Amino acid sequence: MRTKFRSGKYMPFVFLSPFLVLFALFYVAPLIYGFYISLFHKYGLRPPTFVGLENYVKAFTDSGFLSSILTMGEFFLIQGSIMIGLALLFALYIDNEQNHFRGFFKLVYYIPFAIPTVISGILWGFMYSKSLSPFQSIFGVFGLHPNFLSSGSLFWSIMNIVTWEWVGYNMIILYSGLQSIPRELYESAKIDGARNFDVIRYIKLPLIVPSLILAIVFTVIGTFQIFNEPYVLQSMTYVSTHFTPNLYIYTTAFSYGNFNFAAAMAIVLALVTFAISMIFMRFAGFKEE
Amino acid sequence: MDTKKSLYSPSTLIIMTLMFVASAYFLLPFFWIIVASTKSDSQLFSTNPLWFTSPFNFLSNLKVVSSYDNAILWRWFLNSLIYAGSVSAGTTLISAMAGFAFSKYDFKLKNVLFYIILGTIMVPTTALVLPIYLLMHGLNLINTYWAVILPSLVNPFTVYLMRIFWMKEFPNELIDAAHVDGASDFAIFFRIGLPLVRGGLATVALFSFVNTWNNFFLPLVVISKSNLYPLTLGLQVWTSITTTSVGRGAPPYGAINMGILISIVPLILAFIFLRRYWQSGLSSGAIKG
Numbered sequence: 001m002r003t004k005f006r007s008g009k010y011m012p013f014v015f016l017s018p019f020l021v022l023f024a025l026f027y028v029a030p031l032i033y034g035f036y037i038s039l040f041h042k043y044g045l046r047p048p049t050f051v052g053l054e055n056y057v058k059a060f061t062d063s064g065f066l067s068s069i070l071t072m073g074e075f076f077l078i079q080g081s082i083m084i085g086l087a088l089l090f091a092l093y094i095d096n097e098q099n100h101f102r103g104f105f106k107l108v109y110y111i112p113f114a115i116p117t118v119i120s121g122i123l124w125g126f127m128y129s130k131s132l133s134p135f136q137s138i139f140g141v142f143g144l145h146p147n148f149l150s151s152g153s154l155f156w157s158i159m160n161i162v163t164w165e166w167v168g169y170n171m172i173i174l175y176s177g178l179q180s181i182p183r184e185l186y187e188s189a190k191i192d193g194a195r196n197f198d199v200i201r202y203i204k205l206p207l208i209v210p211s212l213i214l215a216i217v218f219t220v221i222g223t224f225q226i227f228n229e230p231y232v233l234q235s236m237t238y239v240s241t242h243f244t245p246n247l248y249i250y251t252t253a254f255s256y257g258n259f260n261f262a263a264a265m266a267i268v269l270a271l272v273t274f275a276i277s278m279i280f281m282r283f284a285g286f287k288e289e
Numbered sequence: 290m291d292t293k294k295s296l297y298s299p300s301t302l303i304i305m306t307l308m309f310v311a312s313a314y315f316l317l318p319f320f321w322i323i324v325a326s327t328k329s330d331s332q333l334f335s336t337n338p339l340w341f342t343s344p345f346n347f348l349s350n351l352k353v354v355s356s357y358d359n360a361i362l363w364r365w366f367l368n369s370l371i372y373a374g375s376v377s378a379g380t381t382l383i384s385a386m387a388g389f390a391f392s393k394y395d396f397k398l399k400n401v402l403f404y405i406i407l408g409t410i411m412v413p414t415t416a417l418v419l420p421i422y423l424l425m426h427g428l429n430l431i432n433t434y435w436a437v438i439l440p441s442l443v444n445p446f447t448v449y450l451m452r453i454f455w456m457k458e459f460p461n462e463l464i465d466a467a468h469v470d471g472a473s474d475f476a477i478f479f480r481i482g483l484p485l486v487r488g489g490l491a492t493v494a495l496f497s498f499v500n501t502w503n504n505f506f507l508p509l510v511v512i513s514k515s516n517l518y519p520l521t522l523g524l525q526v527w528t529s530i531t532t533t534s535v536g537r538g539a540p541p542y543g544a545i546n547m548g549i550l551i552s553i554v555p556l557i558l559a560f561i562f563l564r565r566y567w568q569s570g571l572s573s574g575a576i577k578g
Binding site: 022027029086104107110116126132164221231262267270273274 | 304382499
């Protein structure tokens with residue numbers, strides 16, 4: 001293969017330097033600094049004292065933090081399955097050239113992804129609130145008067161917002177995977193007498209496993225970081241601060257001023273997210289190049 | 290050809306109907322906000338949430354939002370443009386340079402460095418934003434445009450994307466040809482390279498513009514002066530004032546609804562007219578480079 005640049009050794013670093021400088025300042029330094037302060041404890045106005053890993057021990061025994069992680073674990077299992085299942089069905093539909101209105105569906109399902117999640121939160125929050133909700137009249141026909149913002153339904157109401165926001169995004173990931181399958185495979189399967197369903201079952205699904213894993217991993221990362229939707233809804237109804245880990249960490253840092261403990265929890269959250277993502281990658285036999 | 294038959298089979302019709310029902314679900318919040326933006330506060334609470342009513346108050350809501358608190362919403366709009374515009378321009382150039390270095394040069398530790406950068410995509414934003422807040426505090430940058438812009442300029446994902454575009458769109462043979470003509474590395478990058486990867490530049494520019502426009506968590510943490518708010522933060526603050534207080538002076542719903550509409554119209558337009566780039570970003574991300 002014809003070579004790349006052979007200019008001086010420093011040239012690549014000239015091109016890399018703007019990124020590397022900012023990366024060091026706003027990625028590497030905060031991570032190191034976050035870890036550093038997580039090893040201290042601050043009592044009132046006194047200077048911080050070194051406490052080693054005490055904040056981490058505390059994180060693993062803090063009922064609020066653990067409950068937030070468990071809540072999001074449950075959220076991921078239920079909402080993640082529904083969302084990726086729907087995304088897969090939609091992707092299969094728009095991938096099949098015999099289907100009608102593919103362009104329309106692709107656009108319409110994907111559009112919520114363009115909206116800031118805070119704005120989606122406000123919009124759905126308004127639509128959930130009794131006085132503004134279009135659903136009250138719809139459900140009222142059946143004699144139902146649901147309260148979408150009650151403590152019992154909040155979990156499901158937030159799932160609905162997150163699903164609305166992200167189905168289209170996952171659909172596009174899976175659709176891109178489907179589009180990269182060589183069309184000749186379908187032709188030869190058809191000649192062998194395969195029906196549409198067989199093509200999906202034996203060709204499409206096995207070949208988009210990498211895209212599926214990618215979608216699942218993105219969902220894991222996204223779910224454990226949920227913040228905006230419950231934060232926005234806090235002004236409309238009671239949302240427990242340990243609904244999501246990020247809400248809990250944010251409250252610990254900015255309402256209670258305990259940055260040290262918050263930093264430790266943020267790192268634990270990063271590790272939990274990383275571990276679950278890795279499990280899915282291993283599970284699918286994903287290999288690094 | 291039996292495609293005609295399969296198009297109109299009952300199962301096809303049922304599936305298509307379900308796809309249209311799903312479309313209604315995805316479009317509902319948009320329709321709701323368009324309807325709501327034409328209503329005064331009293332109409333909002335007393336008329337059918339899913340249909341227009343007279344008198345039509347779209348223009349008067351626009352007037353309200355443009356005068357409330359000295360037209361601060363337009364200031365937020367301008368702020369969002371400043372944040373998103375400068376981050377988009379900066380990130381695109383920085384990522385193009387870094388992607389160029391990673392794809393066109395060989396240097397020590399190249400792969401190690403690249404995989405470290407790629408790995409940080411998994412770091413949850415809280416783990417970064419918390420220490421970034423403390424660092425910004427130390428640098429006296431809290432409540433400045435820089436506090437939002439600087440950390441947003443670093444994006445491992447856009448570096449990854451640009452590397453793929455450089456590998457695909459810029460043949461290495463061009464380098465030798467240009468060197469023979471006596472062109473410097475910078476000339477090759479700016480004059481020959483950038484025009485060739487313009488599709489990638491557009492993708493990255495759009496991606497980071499929308500990301501920054503939609504960002505909420507970072508501004509929430511580093512900005513507390515209302516005249517520096519981006520739209521997302523400003524609208525969330527308005528919503529929480531209006532929904533939690535019955536007192537005088539709270540922004541009317543008419544202003545909030547109009548503000549929401551103003552915040553999403555540019556995104557929807559960008560989404561529809563530039564959807565080629567939205568998708569190419571995702572699909573290149575989904576296929577391993």
